[in-house]
Amino acid sequence: MYRIIQFLVGSRNWRSIGFIGDDFKDLKLGLFTDSDFAGDRSDMKSTSGVFLALYGRHSFFPLGSVSKKQGCISHSSVEAELVACNFGVRTVGIPALDQWQTILGESFAMELYQDNQATAQILTTGKAPTLRHVGRMHQVCIGWLHERVARGDMRLKDCHTNCMAADVFIKHFT
Numbered sequence: 627m628y629r630i631i632q633f634l635v636g637s638r639n640w641r642s643i644g645f646i647g648d649d650f651k652d653l654k655l656g657l658f659t660d661s662d663f664a665g666d667r668s669d670m671k672s673t674s675g676v677f678l679a680l681y682g683r684h685s686f687f688p689l690g691s692v693s694k695k696q697g698c699i700s701h702s703s704v705e706a707e708l709v710a711c712n713f714g715v716r717t718v719g720i721p722a723l724d725q726w727q728t729i730l731g732e733s734f735a736m737e738l739y740q741d742n743q744a745t746a747q748i749l750t751t752g753k754a755p756t757l758r759h760v761g762r763m764h765q766v767c768i769g770w771l772h773e774r775v776a777r778g779d780m781r782l783k784d785c786h787t788n789c790m791a792a793d794v795f796i797k798h799f800t
Contacts, residue, residue: 642688644679644680644686644687644688645684645685645686645687646680646682646685646687647682647683647684647685648682648683648684648685650730652682652683652685653680653681653682653685654680654681654682654737655678655679655680655722655723655726655734655735655736655737656678656679656680656681656736656737656739657676657677657678657714657715657718657719657722657736657737657738657739657780658675658676658677658678658679658714658739658785659674659675659676659677659707659710659711659713659714659715659738659739659740660674660675660707660710660741660796661673661674661675661696661700661703661706661707661709661710661796662675662706662796663700663702663703663706669699670699671695671696671697671698671699671700672695672696672699672700672706672709672710673693673694673695673696673796674692674693674694674695674696674706674709674710674713674714674796675691675692675693675710675796676690676691676692676693676694676710676713676714676717676718677690677691678690678691678718678719678722689722690718690722692713692714692717692718693796694713696709696710696764697764698763698764700764702757703742704742704744704745704748704754704757705757705760705764707740707742707745708745708748708754708757708760708764708766708768708771709760709764709766711738711740711745711749711771712764712766712767712770712771715738715771715774715780719736719738719780722736723736723779723780733779734779735778735779735780735781736779736780736781737780737781737783738775738780738781738782738783739783739784739785740782740783740784740785741784741785743784746782746784748768748771748772749771749772749775749782750772750775750782751772752768752769752771752772752773752776754768
């Protein structure tokens with residue numbers, strides 16, 4: 627309880643700042659998902675971080691973020707990244723995509739940012755022969771994630787690790 631109070635006192639001046647300087651048609655919806663592999667040392671579970679923003683050449687407006695401990699232990703960083711991506715797409719990405727398509731009245735694509743090359747390859751191909759257990763252990767369907775990327779309403783983008791916006795939601799500060 628003391629740590630929570632100290633965090634609240636220390637972070638009361640923090641602000642989430644957004645700015646829009648582009649036309650609405652030039653804005654993009656970006657979903658960043660990331661995980662830390664076995665970041666919680668007490669039980670070796672990973673944490674999923676999700677960040678959603680509306681951005682453009684002269685715009686950046688944060689729309690939402692989530693940090694959530696994963697339900698069971700992952701055996702690799704790729705597995706943890708797939709779980710985080712599934713969580714982000716399912717709980718943040720698809721509802722936001724539906725909302726913005728309704729607001730704009732036209733089809734709208736979301737950019738899905740991934741900083742793990744192996745995970746991006748799995749999302750692109752839909753094949754992960756060494757991760758057959760992910761569906762049973764984490765309730766993550768790799769085929770469904772691949773389908774979301776392949777259908778075109780979510781465009782997979784490579785994101786350098788230093789530019790991963792969801793990274794702050796998986797770090798443990800002591």
